Amino acid sequence: MSRLESKASEDSSKTELGSSLNYTLSKSYDSVTEEANWREYWRQHDIYHFDPHDKSRKAFSIDTPPPYPSGDFHVGNALNWCYIDFVARYKRMRGFNVHFPQGWDCHGLPTEVRVEQTFKIRKNDVPPDQFVEMCRKLTGEYIAKMKQSMNLLGISSDWALEYKTMDPSYYKLTQLSFIELFKSGHLYRGEHPVNWCPRDETAIAEAEVVYQERKGTLYYMRFGDPTGGIEIASTRPELLAACVGIAVHPKDEKYKTIVGKTVTVPIFGQKALVISDDEVDPRYGTGAVMICTFGDKTDVRWQMKYHLPVIKALTENGRLSVDDPRFKGLKAEEARKKIVAELQAKGRVSKTETTQQNIGTCWRCQTPVEIISRPQWFMKTRDMTQKVVDWAGKLVWVPPFSKQRLIDWAESLDWDWVISRQRIFATPIPVWYCTKCGTVIVPEESKLPVDPRKDTSPEEKCPECGSSELRGEMDVLDTWMDSSITAAIHAGWPNKSDLFKQLFPADLQPNGLDIVRTWDYYLMVRSLALFGTAPYKTLLINGMVKGTDGRMMHKSYGNYVVADEAIKKAGADAFRQWAAAGGSTGYDIPFRWNELEYGKKFLTKLWNVTRFILANTAESIPQKNLSTLSLIDRWLLGSLHNLTKEVSEAFETFQFNTALEAIRNFTWHALADDYLEAVKHRLQLGRDQADLKATQYCLREALLTICKLLAPICPHMSEAVYHQFPSTATKSVHQESWPEPDQTLDEASIRNGKLLLDLIAHARREKSAKGLSLGSNIKRIVISTEAEHLHLLKENEETILRTLKADSMDLERFPPNSNQAKEPGTGFKVEIVA
Ligand SMILES: [Zn+2]
Ligand SMILES: [Zn+2]
Numbered sequence: 001m002s003r004l005e006s007k008a009s010e011d012s013s014k015t016e017l018g019s020s021l022n023y024t025l026s027k028s029y030d031s032v033t034e035e036a037n038w039r040e041y042w043r044q045h046d047i048y049h050f051d052p053h054d055k056s057r058k059a060f061s062i063d064t065p066p067p068y069p070s071g072d073f074h075v076g077n078a079l080n081w082c083y084i085d086f087v088a089r090y091k092r093m094r095g096f097n098v099h100f101p102q103g104w105d106c107h108g109l110p111t112e113v114r115v116e117q118t119f120k121i122r123k124n125d126v127p128p129d130q131f132v133e134m135c136r137k138l139t140g141e142y143i144a145k146m147k148q149s150m151n152l153l154g155i156s157s158d159w160a161l162e163y164k165t166m167d168p169s170y171y172k173l174t175q176l177s178f179i180e181l182f183k184s185g186h187l188y189r190g191e192h193p194v195n196w197c198p199r200d201e202t203a204i205a206e207a208e209v210v211y212q213e214r215k216g217t218l219y220y221m222r223f224g225d226p227t228g229g230i231e232i233a234s235t236r237p238e239l240l241a242a243c244v245g246i247a248v249h250p251k252d253e254k255y256k257t258i259v260g261k262t263v264t265v266p267i268f269g270q271k272a273l274v275i276s277d278d279e280v281d282p283r284y285g286t287g288a289v290m291i292c293t294f295g296d297k298t299d300v301r302w303q304m305k306y307h308l309p310v311i312k313a314l315t316e317n318g319r320l321s322v323d324d325p326r327f328k329g330l331k332a333e334e335a336r337k338k339i340v341a342e343l344q345a346k347g348r349v350s351k352t353e354t355t356q357q358n359i360g361t362c363w364r365c366q367t368p369v370e371i372i373s374r375p376q377w378f379m380k381t382r383d384m385t386q387k388v389v390d391w392a393g394k395l396v397w398v399p400p401f402s403k404q405r406l407i408d409w410a411e412s413l414d415w416d417w418v419i420s421r422q423r424i425f426a427t428p429i430p431v432w433y434c435t436k437c438g439t440v441i442v443p444e445e446s447k448l449p450v451d452p453r454k455d456t457s458p459e460e461k462c463p464e465c466g467s468s469e470l471r472g473e474m475d476v477l478d479t480w481m482d483s484s485i486t487a488a489i490h491a492g493w494p495n496k497s498d499l500f501k502q503l504f505p506a507d508l509q510p511n512g513l514d515i516v517r518t519w520d521y522y523l524m525v526r527s528l529a530l531f532g533t534a535p536y537k538t539l540l541i542n543g544m545v546k547g548t549d550g551r552m553m554h555k556s557y558g559n560y561v562v563a564d565e566a567i568k569k570a571g572a573d574a575f576r577q578w579a580a581a582g583g584s585t586g587y588d589i590p591f592r593w594n595e596l597e598y599g600k601k602f603l604t605k606l607w608n609v610t611r612f613i614l615a616n617t618a619e620s621i622p623q624k625n626l627s628t629l630s631l632i633d634r635w636l637l638g639s640l641h642n643l644t645k646e647v648s649e650a651f652e653t654f655q656f657n658t659a660l661e662a663i664r665n666f667t668w669h670a671l672a673d674d675y676l677e678a679v680k681h682r683l684q685l686g687r688d689q690a691d692l693k694a695t696q697y698c699l700r701e702a703l704l705t706i707c708k709l710l711a712p713i714c715p716h717m718s719e720a721v722y723h724q725f726p727s728t729a730t731k732s733v734h735q736e737s738w739p740e741p742d743q744t745l746d747e748a749s750i751r752n753g754k755l756l757l758d759l760i761a762h763a764r765r766e767k768s769a770k771g772l773s774l775g776s777n778i779k780r781i782v783i784s785t786e787a788e789h790l791h792l793l794k795e796n797e798e799t800i801l802r803t804l805k806a807d808s809m810d811l812e813r814f815p816p817n818s819n820q821a822k823e824p825g826t827g828f829k830v831e832i833v834a
Contacts, residue, residue, distance in 0.1 A: 029607040031571030031600070035716040039151060042719075047732045048092075048156040050099045052499055060096035062088060063487040063506035063536060064157065065519065066103035066165065068110050069142035073149035075553065075591055076512065076545045078563040082579035083542050083656070084510045085155050089712035090651045092156075093738040099503055101161035101490050102150070106139045107426040108479030109200055109364045114138060115425075123201075128424050128453070135425040136166060149564050154572045154715050156734070163489070165482040171427040172449035173489055174482045177530060178430055179442050181379065186529045187419070189377050189440065193293075193300045194418045196372040197362035198318025198332075202422040203376055205478060206413060207518045209360040209369055216357040218285060219340060222348045223272070224263040230255070230274075231350065233285025235357060236295055237343065238335040241268045241322040242313030245291035247302060250276040252287050266348050267339060268322070275306050294371035297414070314370055316422070332370075377420040377429060377475070381525050385410045388524050391534045398654045399586030402516060402541040406524070409517035417525070419478045426476035428452055434462035435469040445494075484522035487535040509536035513543055513586065540654055543588040550590060561591055573714035574599030580656040580713045602664050603717050606706070609672050610721050613703050616683045617696040624697055628690040631796055633698045635753020636675045637742065639666065640705055642750070644741040647709045656713065663710050671702050674757045681802040700725070705739045755789065755827065756796055763804050763830045770832055777805045780833040784812040789827060 042048065050059075064084060067077060088100045115134045116122055123131055143164070150157065163170055181187045194203045216235040223230050223246070232246065243265045248255040255274070262271040272290070279298060280289060291302050293310040303310065315321045320335045322328055326342075327335050343349045360369045388410040397403040420429060428451045432441040443450050443458040450458070452472025461468050485493070491504035505527070511519055520539065527535035546552055547559025554560060567575045570593075577599035583589035629637070643666045650659035675698070682688075682695045704725060711718040711733045722733035730736055763781060764774060772778065781804060783793060790811050793800065797809055814829075 027611075029603055029717070029720070031573065031603070031716070032568070034720055035154065035572050038716045038719045039154065042156075042732065042734070045731055047734050048088075048098070048100065048158050050158045050161065051097060054097050057095055057097040059099055059502040060088075060091045060508070061099040061487075061490060061503040061506045062101075062508045062510065063490060063523075064100065064102055065511045065515070066105040066163075066483055066486060067146065068108065069104050069106060069139045069146060070110060070114070071142035071145045073146045073563050074545075075561050075563045075566065078149075078153055078567075078575070079545055079579050079582075079589070080510065080512055080542050081150060081153060081155050082576050083540060083585070083654075084508075085153075085576075085715075086580065086651070086656050086712045087508060087510070087540065087654070088156050089715060089734060090738070092734060093708065093711065093736055095737065099161070099490065100157045101163065102147075102155075102157040102159065103163040103486065104139070104143050104146075104165065105479060105483045106136075106143075106164050106166035107476075107482055109202070109423065111135050111139055112423060112425050113200070113364055123424055131424050139164075139166060149567075152564060152567050152572060153575065156715070161490070165427070165479070166425075168449045170489070171482065173485065173493070174427045174477065175430040175448050175450065176445055176494060177485050177526070178477065178481065179445070179448075181526075181529055182431075182440075182442060184529070186380055187377060188380065189375060191373055191375045192378070192415070192418075193371045193373040194376055194415070195360065195369045196316070197365065197367055198314070198316070198370055199365045199367040200362060200423070201316050203372075203374075203418045203420060204362060204369065205418055205480070206415060207409075207480075207521070208363045210363045210366075211358050212361050212366070214357050214359050216355050216359075218353040218355045219343075220286065220350045220352070221266065221343055222350065223266060223290075226346070226348065230258065230263055230288055231286045232288050232290050233353075234290055235355065236292070236336070237339045238320065238332050239290070239292040239295050239313055240265055240339060241320065241324070241327070242292040242294075242311040243268075243270070243272050243290045244293055244308040244311060245272050245302065245306065246274045246288055247277050247280050247291055248274065248288045249280040249282040250278065252276075252280075252282045255288060266346070267342055268324070270311070273306070273308065275302070277302065277305075294373065296371065300371060310373065312373070314372065316372060316374075318367075318370060376418050378416040379419050379525065379529070381417040382413060382415070384525050384528060385413070387528055388521070391524060391528065395534060395536065396538040398538065398540050399584070402513060402539065402586060405513065405516040406520055409521055417478075417522075419481050420475040421478050423476055426479060427482055429473040429475055429477055431473040432457040432459075432470045433473070434465060434467055435471055436467040437462060437465040439464040441470065480518060480522045481526075483519065484526040485530070487523060487527065488531065504531075505534055506536045508538050508540055510540040510542070513541050516541065541586050543583065543586055546588055546590040548591055548593070552588075553591065566591075566593075566596065570596035570600055571603070571716075573603055573717045576713055576715075577602065577660060580660040582657070584657060585654050602668070603714065605672065606667055606710075606717065606721070609667065609676070610703060610724060612676065613699045614724055617700055623693075624701075625690070625694065628694040629698075630691070630694065630799060631749065631753050631756055631792075632675065632678050632799060633694050634749035635757070636670065636698050636702060638746070638750040638753070639670050640702055641741045643670075644705060644709065644739050648738065648741070651712065659709075660713055663706060663713075667706055671706070674761070675699075675702070678757060678760055678799065678803050707733060708736055708739050711736070752792055755792065756799070759783065759793070759828055759830070760800065760803050762828055763800075763832070766830045766832050767804065770834065772832070772834060775805065776834075777807070778832055778834050779806070780808050780810060781806045782810045782812065782831040782833065784814055784829040784831075785827055787813050 062084060088098050092098045112123060112135060115138055119134060195209050197204050218233050218235055219237050220231055220233050223232055246263060258274050259276045262273050265272050291299050291308060293303050294300050312321055318332055320327045320330050327338060361367060362369055389407050392403050392406050430443055430450050432452055439462050441457055441459050447458050453474055457470040487506045488504055491500045493500060523535045527533060544552060547557060549559045551557055551559060574596045578595040582595060643662055646662045647659045679695045682691050707718045707721040718733045790813060793811055800809055
């Protein structure tokens with residue numbers, strides 16, 4: 001970070017700004033107190049209120065991610081919310097009626113697992129109602145914590161729009177969407193193998209399976225005749241009881257003669273059919289593999305393709321369900337050991353090998369997933385792949401590469417989305433069944449919400465067979481079924497009024513790269529099925545935060561930073577600067593304390609500049625008068641115009657780092673280093689009034705513009721500066737209009753002004769090279785330059801003399817083609833006569 005350090009030391013060598021001011025602004029900016037005060041001010045004045053009746057402004061809707069209330073608002077979350085807030089604040093100033101709700105995705109495994117850990121129980125140890133109550137209570141506590149963190153960060157969500165997916169008013173809508181999808185044929189109930197977590201005893205979706213590299217053992221086992229037969233290598237001997245077939249490659253000569261025959265499975269004695277299939281890798285193990293129902297997804301395919309029988313070897317809690325008393329009820333790993341010992345005793349294991357495995361594990365508890373078949377509810381998502389791909393191509397993706405994440409994911413799925421879960425704390429599936437004929441009964445919309453686990457069926461008799469033996473569904477919905485309709489729910493669905501048209505599809509879908517395949521995907525399929533359109537227009541995707549050591553941030557690595565601590569230490573505006581400047585949008589960014597320190601230094605600089613300007617500007621507001629503007633004034637306003645253009649473009653394209661760098665550079669260098677130093681003499685008393693007014697006008701204009709441009713990223717500091725201008729139009733900088741670049745200023749002023757400032761900087765260096773202080777008077781300054789600059793310098797003689805405290809100036813023309821006379825990188829040669 002030498003760049004940052006050099007900037008900081010450069011600053012301290014400058015004349016201290018504001019040393020002569022008599023203004024009451026506190027000398028230093030205390031971020032903790034100031035930020036808390038402004039947050040209270042915003043709350044009291046309801047600055048971020050979305051007005052549904054406002055017809056004068058166009059709505060801008062943000063489908064904010066509803067986080068799992070884990071209580072921990074980590075820096076990754078903080079980065080995500082900073083991005084959202086930058087856009088929300090920018091759009092408000094652009095005149096939009098910004099709809100920025102915040103919700104909480106309460107249901108699901110994480111909360112249940114936490115309750116189990118916190119209270120040291122398993123879900124079935126207490127009655128379901130009591131378990132749900134424990135989940136609700138814990139969730140409430142976590143929400144309060146996270147809300148506090150969001151507030152501390154200065155997030156401008158409209159809390160009047162807060163929602164919780166565990167509220168009956170919300171899950172009523174989840175149930176309604178289920179019924180609509182069921183009636184339109186997008187859902188079905190069936191018995192299909194699904195991924196299953198034996199620890200959590202529930203089905204899980206493909207998106208919830210995390211693949212991990214692990215070491216395993218490959219056992220070479222002899223099937224059939226103990227002396228002949230066939231040798232098969234497998235890492236999962238515990239599944240022998242569920243072995244229903246053996247697969248070999250069609251071109252594998254060794255096995256040609258046994259394809260189509262059956263072989264006896266050792267220990268358990270069932271017959272396994274030998275089939276040949278191109279999918280077999282003849283180089284793996286012995287080239288013959290066992291097919292178990294179900295060891296993995298390939299087994300699922302082969303079972304169906306070759307009409308093999310199904311043997312359920314595992315129970316829902318991952319224990320062996322065979323009849324053999326030696327193995328019944330054993331956990332998979334214990335069963336493996338016992339079965340291997342038994343095989344070895346019979347001389348049926350010829351060798352073992354260590355092997356690297358890519359194992360699917362539960363995203364929540366890291367337990368290896370099994371594949372278990374039982375009745376489940378599914379959404380027909382495989383049929384929608386092409387639609388998802390087509391729609392993905394029509395949307396704006398920031399950064400563009402994130403689009404491919406969604407497409408690749410959609411195309412990789414070979415099973416439908418399993419939406420039922422065998423858990424407790426979740427939205428109940430609004431369905432009853434006739435136990436006689438299996439007819440599915442769904443309630444009327446007016447009866448929602450329902451809980452078929454306790455409520456009686458809305459119909460007394462089965463509409464098909466008249467039986468009164470009806471039972472409620474005990475399974476619940478995947479939590480993504482709650483959170484994948486947020487965009488529509490924000491817009492007021494099922495009420496499709498004007499507001500719905502204004503807010504749906506959402507203008508902005510902001511989330512991390514890690515949930516493109518879940519949240520963005522599920523939102524897309526739900527919305528396509530329910531509304532025939534994508535639920536969002538622009539996707540703003542943030543990367544992940546890396547630790548100070550460059551690795552992904554993780555508690556176990558010791559590189560983990562709690563967002564609250566960082567904010568309390570450096571202030572929210574400094575933290576937000578790290579989020580903006582830390583990297584390009586969509587890429588992973590490292591967490592660096594010195595970036596936060598630099599952010600703080602910048603705020604101190606801006607505070608000091610503000611104090612200086614306030615101390616030196618008249619109470620009346622100076623008006624712009626082009627005729628009194630000097631070249632340097634026009635340069636400043638021209639540069640400000642360019643800055644406004646650059647920052648506006650950066651916000652329009654979500655390049656927050658570009659926006660912030662431009663603002664910081666302008667404030668630090670153009671305004672403080674160059675302009676202020678060049679005009680200090682004009683602020684002194686006894687000078688020309690018109691000249692003074694022009695300088696004051698420029699200073700105020702620059703400061704107010706900076707404070708507006710900075711408002712989306714540093715909302716607290718900008719508000720503090722804004723309130724130093726009593727004549728401003730609104731109660732808050734966040735209700736101000738975004739600055740429009742001034743079109744009347746020309747590029748020539750910027751070019752010539754820069755030349756003049758370069759000369760002044762150059763002469764100052766010469767002065768100090770001679771051992772003279774910047775404030776000391778000098779007799780004469782001799783400037784040699786190109787013929788074309790002479791006129792410009794003559795015109796600005798007064799500025800040059802006053803800034804450099806010189807009595808007179810001599811101008812000389814370089815002889816033609818005498819480049820040697822110039823110092824490298826400048827158009828001048830300067831001589832100081834003391
Ligand atoms: Zn699990
Ligand atoms: Zn029936």
